[in-house]
Amino acid sequence: MKRRSTGRRRLLNSAVTATAMGAALLGIGALTWILYTVISRGAAAINWAFFTELPTPPGVGGGGLSSALWGTVYITGVAAALGIPLGLLAGVYLAELGRHSRLGDAVRFGSNVLMGVPSIIVGLFVYTIIVLPTGHFSGWAGGVSLAIIMLPVVARTSEDMLRMVPDSLRESALALGAPRWRATFGVIFRAARAGLITGVVLAVARVSGETAPLLFTALNSPYTVSSLNEPTANLTVTIFNYAMSPYQDWQTLAWGASLIITVAVLVLTLLSRLAFKENRTWS
């Protein structure tokens, strides 16, 4: 090895340390800037009317996004109602019944692939299987596309969480004569509860901010949501439409919607962390 003077090595080390700190500051600074912008511009748009009124035409002023707020809640609800049970069942298969099976391996691999498929492609796919055959955009289609995005996420996280439950617990449940399904839902699920909740909440948080899969499925609508069988108002596509519009008051509403979505996603993420930390029963 080449001999180098201690001074030069120290200098190089200090230079790298300074660069690393600078980079950390730069990265964190940029991201703080984003959060600051969302909070300051968003807060200016939030008032009572924002939550209770329908959007107004540009130039009229006032108005709110009540329809989009509820639409996002409904669509995310449909996604959760489909994606969570299917994801949990798939997770059970991967962790309990098909742990070493060929199907299990293929599904594990497939889940990784599906998680990597861009969400706009999922939207395109749901457009071809639901919107085209039914002939119209709908909140249901939006919910299905979000459910497809949730499925592999819930499956993989619940598999990981179920696997953390020690085998002795499985064996004791089965030794008592419990059938497999009873041992799984009554004993193993209870032991892994905190972890399962964390995974599910994280998946909901992730899809609630999705925009691309809703563009061709739920579309958007200026009206109150009366049925999910028609184009359905939602926050994220509203942000896209309003932000791209030339109207100042629409852009303000878009910032308000951005703040709501950001806060919702961050709160859900934080909550899931807390659930995981506080009652980790198996450790």
Add this chain to the structure above:
Amino acid sequence: MPAASPSATSLGDRIFRWVTAISAALVLLIIGAIFVELVRHSSLSLHRFGLDFLTSTRWNPAKGEFGAASSIFGTLVSTAIALAIAVPLSLVIALFLVELAPPWISKVVGQAIELLAAIPSIIYGMWGLFVLAPVMSEYVQPALGRTLGSLPLFRGPPMGIGMGTAGLIIALMILPFITAVMRDVFRMVPDVVKESAYGMGATTWEVTRQVTVPYGIHGLAGAVFLGLGRAIGETMAVTFVIGNKHHISASLFSPGNSIASTLANEFTEASEPLYRSALVELGLVLFGITFLLQIGAHLWLRRLKKKMAVST
């Protein structure tokens, strides 16, 4: 718990096995169905344009001419810019978090970074359009034009939006994500290995360069792959700032488009069957690219695991 008769037990469990297996198989079914549906709905365009679709730069819905070259170009270029910015930056930030920062800073910053990875991409897009693009057009692009304007990369009017800004936004989006993975990789390096290097009098940088990075190189590559996968299909953040023009230019200032942004912008407006079919084919191309990337990354990681298993 009442004792169940053997036959009832096996029936319940048989149903249980089937229901869970079908739910799991749904994942594979969906992937297959995405492929089949995308091919089926792009057949019109596939037949009309053949392989020319990939190389033609013409995109004229009025004349029924469709070529994906500019979208593919934009996808690759914006992704390359994003990785060129985000990868080195995340590497040093991860290094800072694991090796240099005091534990409490590392903890706080680490958690902040994980939260930032959860922020939806449309928020980044909003910020890019209303905050970053004006800054780019007023300060950054004119400055680059003055100093490096002789290069084709930095030519053209400073409009704020364009390929460079899109790359920058994607970089910011994937930065927390890659940093979090790289930090975990650095943490997996056993302390004993690092300590023995420190014990020989190595500086922090020398330990990093000669011990930590080589030890975790495969994991780091995995992090880059994951970031790449995210960047290439990123839709909303890009659509806001890329300019949305079917145009190939060497300049980072000029507006362009990506596959995802073209879909987001044009799909709901496309009423002609051929137009729609061409857009679905664009989606098929993107699906194909990400699919191959995922398989590549997965095989890479599997090989890595085998190697590690042998060496330990």
